[in-house]
Structure formats: C-alpha cells, structure tokens
Amino acid sequence: MSPRPDAGQVAAAQKLEVHRRLREIEAEILARTPENNPEPSLDRVAKCMQLLGDPQHNFPMIHLTGTNGKTSTTRLVERILREMGLSTGRFTSPHLHDMRERISLNGNPIEPERLIDVYDDVLPYIEMVDLESEAAGGPRMTYFEVMVVLAYAAFSDAPVDVAIVEVGLGGEWDATNVANGRVAVITPISIDHQRLLGNSIEDITTEKRGIIKADSFAIVGRQYPEADELIAQQCEQVGADLKREDIAFGVTERETAVGGQQITVQGLAGQYADLFLPLFGEHQAHNATIAIAAVEAFVGGGEQPLDRDVLQAGLAEATSPGRLEIVRRSPTILVDAAHNVGGVEALRAAVNDSFTFTRLIGLIAILADKDAEPMLEALEPVLDEVVVTRTSSPRAMDPRALGELATEIFGADRVHIEPHLVEAIDKAASLADEQGGVGGGVLATGSVVTAAEVRAALGVTQT
Structure with a gap:
C-alpha cells in the first residue's frame, strides 16, 4: 500500500497543474491572429459579449486612447481610484512579461487560478463565435479580442466598482469599444500605426475619437489643432462634455525633485498644490494631470474637488514599469x-x-x-x-x-x-x-x- 501524499505534495501538484494549464491557455490564445494585425470589426467580440449576457455593462468604465501616454495615464487613474477605496479592474496592453498583467484586479495581475476559471467559462462562447464567423468566411476571434472578453468577464465576476480600460489600437473599431465609458480620455495623438490607422493626424484622430460616447465626459490632453477640431465635432455630435487640457485643467507649477517631480495641478473642480509624482519627465506631469481630471469627472461630475491627501497618497505610490x-x-x-x-x-x-x-x-x-x-x-x-x-x-x-x-x-x-x-x-x-x-x-x-x-x-x- 503506497503512502498517502502529504499536504505539501498535494499543494505542489496543484501548483504544477495550474502552471501547466496556464501555459496551455496562453498557447491557445497566442495561436490566434496577433494584436498587431487586428480585424477591423466589433461584430465578433460584440456577439461573444451578447452570448455572455453583456458583462461589459455591469460596471462603469473610464476608457482611454491616444498615441503616447495611455498606459501610464491608465495606471495613474487606477491608482488614484484605488486610494479612494474603490475596487478596480485595469486593462492595459501590451504586457511586459506575463499576459496576466493586462488584466489587473485592485492593482495586481489576475491570479492564475482566476484566469483559468474565467477562460474555461467563456471558451464555449468564443468557440461558438469562431464557428459562426468561419462559416461566413470570416476569421476566428483574434488574440486581442479574446483578451478583451476575458477582461470584461473577470471585471464583471469580481465584481469591480470601476474598470479603467486602455484601447489596444485606435478606438472606434478597437475590441474594447463594445463597452461605453462614462469618461473617455484622449492623450496626445501623433503619427503611429499608419498601416492600420492612416497616414495623417486627421485619419488617426477620426479613429481614436470613436470612444467618446453619448452623455460622457471627454478628458482631452494637448493635441494638434486638427485633432482638437475633430474631437470637438465628435463631442458635439454625441452630446459629450468636452474638457481640454490648458483650458479646463492643467499643470500650473512643476519642478524636478529627487526620485520624480513636484507638481501643482488645476483640476476641473479644485487646485492641488505640491503633489509629489515619482515618475520622470514633463510628459508624466501632463499624464498625471489628465488622470486627475478623469477621476474628478468620474466621481463627482467634475464639480467636487478630490481630497488632496488621498490624491497625494495615490500619486506617491504610482508606478509605470518600462517608462523611463x-x-x-x-x-x-x-x-x-x-x-x-x-x-x-x-x-x-x-x-x-x-x-x-x-x-x-x-x-x-x-x-x-x-x-x-x-x-x-x-x-x-x-x-x-x-x-x-x-x-x-x-x-x-x-x-x-x-x-x-x-x-x-x-x-x-x-x-x-x-x-x-x-x-x-x-x-x-x-x-x-x-x-x-x-x-x-x-x-x-x-x-x-x-x-x-x-x-x-x-x-x-x-x-
């Protein structure tokens, strides 16, 4: 009669199985069309969401796009909201080391066991959409589309008080855009991904402004004049409340400091003096200012000042891995x-x-x-x-x-x-x-x- 495994052996075996299954899931997702070659349609991801009961509508969302600064700003918004006591879901891309980084719950990458559970729950619906699309001569759901489905399902299941979601590419046809952001954030737009988004600021802005939805706030960083004009047109068409940097909010003072910088920010609803930001560069000061305005818009409609001490505590713990x-x-x-x-x-x-x-x-x-x-x-x-x-x-x-x-x-x-x-x-x-x-x-x-x-x-x- 063989000896029974002790608790340590059982735990080790379970850990190995989780690791094996996680690697298997990653391989399955990576076998799909890569995110640098997206399919310009919301049909597949919208169909999958519908089959799942539209979990993306079970939480309010702050949606972010732009060319540069998206990930840093997303992390800053999430960190401030978490300091205010809210339960958060954060979606960013691409990841640095581990696919789980893209889907974060309360500041931490989704746990392996939870990711496995969510994937196993949604996989039958993903496969249904794959079959339907292939039968019509279309592609399977892409890598990025599957990651969006996983994120929204995980946020709904958690549940979170708010999701802070960075687009993958563009805006209007980005898979994340099956959800409606209460606040839409647009960081500075410049030329990038021309093959997919177009060769001009106008083309790229037309795609990115598509995240601005009816009756939302649009928090907009510094832009080229042609981008500003197109964003303003979108806000007018859908009835969004446009708040531009340097007009409705902005950095009023800034100086470098050991380990980062000291900034004073005029927000939508209040002024916040001498905030320490442990990130380098003037661009990060502007990212932080955009983040503060987005939080003000989300929690108080842009009319209630944030608690300065809570804001400072959130910014002081901010990180932006891989960014200077x-x-x-x-x-x-x-x-x-x-x-x-x-x-x-x-x-x-x-x-x-x-x-x-x-x-x-x-x-x-x-x-x-x-x-x-x-x-x-x-x-x-x-x-x-x-x-x-x-x-x-x-x-x-x-x-x-x-x-x-x-x-x-x-x-x-x-x-x-x-x-x-x-x-x-x-x-x-x-x-x-x-x-x-x-x-x-x-x-x-x-x-x-x-x-x-x-x-x-x-x-x-x-x-």
Whole structure:
C-alpha cells in the first residue's frame, strides 16, 4: 500500500497543474491572429459579449486612447481610484512579461487560478463565435479580442466598482469599444500605426475619437489643432462634455525633485498644490494631470474637488514599469518603451529634464515596421554612443540594417553593433562605466519588447 501524499505534495501538484494549464491557455490564445494585425470589426467580440449576457455593462468604465501616454495615464487613474477605496479592474496592453498583467484586479495581475476559471467559462462562447464567423468566411476571434472578453468577464465576476480600460489600437473599431465609458480620455495623438490607422493626424484622430460616447465626459490632453477640431465635432455630435487640457485643467507649477517631480495641478473642480509624482519627465506631469481630471469627472461630475491627501497618497505610490524606469545602478540603466517619434521626443525631453549624466549610452532595438530613422534622429542629441541590437520579436529590425541607419546619423565612431541583447547590455554598461565614470548611464529603448527584455535580463520582472 503506497503512502498517502502529504499536504505539501498535494499543494505542489496543484501548483504544477495550474502552471501547466496556464501555459496551455496562453498557447491557445497566442495561436490566434496577433494584436498587431487586428480585424477591423466589433461584430465578433460584440456577439461573444451578447452570448455572455453583456458583462461589459455591469460596471462603469473610464476608457482611454491616444498615441503616447495611455498606459501610464491608465495606471495613474487606477491608482488614484484605488486610494479612494474603490475596487478596480485595469486593462492595459501590451504586457511586459506575463499576459496576466493586462488584466489587473485592485492593482495586481489576475491570479492564475482566476484566469483559468474565467477562460474555461467563456471558451464555449468564443468557440461558438469562431464557428459562426468561419462559416461566413470570416476569421476566428483574434488574440486581442479574446483578451478583451476575458477582461470584461473577470471585471464583471469580481465584481469591480470601476474598470479603467486602455484601447489596444485606435478606438472606434478597437475590441474594447463594445463597452461605453462614462469618461473617455484622449492623450496626445501623433503619427503611429499608419498601416492600420492612416497616414495623417486627421485619419488617426477620426479613429481614436470613436470612444467618446453619448452623455460622457471627454478628458482631452494637448493635441494638434486638427485633432482638437475633430474631437470637438465628435463631442458635439454625441452630446459629450468636452474638457481640454490648458483650458479646463492643467499643470500650473512643476519642478524636478529627487526620485520624480513636484507638481501643482488645476483640476476641473479644485487646485492641488505640491503633489509629489515619482515618475520622470514633463510628459508624466501632463499624464498625471489628465488622470486627475478623469477621476474628478468620474466621481463627482467634475464639480467636487478630490481630497488632496488621498490624491497625494495615490500619486506617491504610482508606478509605470518600462517608462523611463531605473532598473539598475552603477551604471544607471534606464528602460523606456518609446516606439514612435512622439514617444522618443518625449523621452529625449525627459532625459534632459530629469537626469545629469556625464555620458549616456543608447541601447537601441526597434521593430522593423516602425520608422526607425526619425526615432534615431530624435535620440541623437542626448546619446554619446549607441549600441544597436535586436530583441527576440519576429518583427525585430536586423541589427546590421539598424546599425547602417545609426551610422548615417551618429557617425561610425559612435555606433556599435551587438546582435545578441545580453551582450549588447554588457557592451553598453561597459562603455558607460569606462568613459562616463560614476555619472555614466545607459538608456535602453526602441520598443515595448526592448524595455521588457532588458528588464528581464537584469532580473526585474515586477509590474
């Protein structure tokens, strides 16, 4: 007669089974059409939601779009609301290390067991929609559509007091847009994802403004004039209450501080003086201001000031992993997920604003479908030398091609090519140490994948 397993053995076996099932689910979702190639229709996700009983209508929502700053602003909104005592669901994309990061409950990635339960609950309905779509000659539900279904089902099941949801791409045809946000947030719009969204600010804005719904608030960051005009037209058409940065709210004072910055904000309903924000760069001050206005609109219709101490407590605990984040000291290594010209320009300004390196080495890996040349041109003034490399992404630009572009911009004596990321990190750190002394630093950027893989290589995986 074999001995009975003890409690520890049972727990270990259960943990292994959870891990196995989670990897299986991830593989099933990843086998679908990837998120960088979305299918421009809400039909599939809307049908799946309908079969599930429309769980996306079981909680109020703050919906966010824009070109840059979406994830940071989403995290700031969620952190403030959680400090106010609300139960929160947060949906962001893409993830840095683990798919579960995209679906967060009260600030933490969804637990593996809960994700498994939700997936098993919704899978029959997803498969029904797949069959119906394929029978009509269409595609199965995409990777991103499935993640949206999982998020909305998880938020409804929790339940949450409020969901803070970042679009995946665009707005009007984004899968998240099957829900109606009580507050729609639009961070600055610039050129990105031209293949999918169009080649002009007007085209991109027309897509992004689609998250603004009837009788909602539209909290809008600084925009190009043509974007402002199109957003105002949408608000007028649907009857939304438009609140623009620098008109209805804004940053009134700002100064850099150790570990971040000190800001004073004029909100929709009150002024909040001397708030410490542990994030770097003027763009993060504007993200925080947009977040404050969004919270004011959500909790009091823009007419009730927030408790300043609660607001400060929320901001003081704010994090934005992979966004001008210090992941190592001696030398200082920063990672930033900037992956378009607008993001790189904000990054350059933030480096000049918040850091005083004696020598800064760039560690650059860019995806092949991005406009690498203007990104490199924008970075050139703040980088003494660059080490170009590649990530594990199948979309990664070949380091030799990236190196040729960099050489044209920086000159051959300032460019180093290291095809393997780990060796590239070592090379950049060595250059920073040898020539920069105690004031040397490394800036790793070019894509979200670059930020994620440098973080992981240095043992930083917390999000």
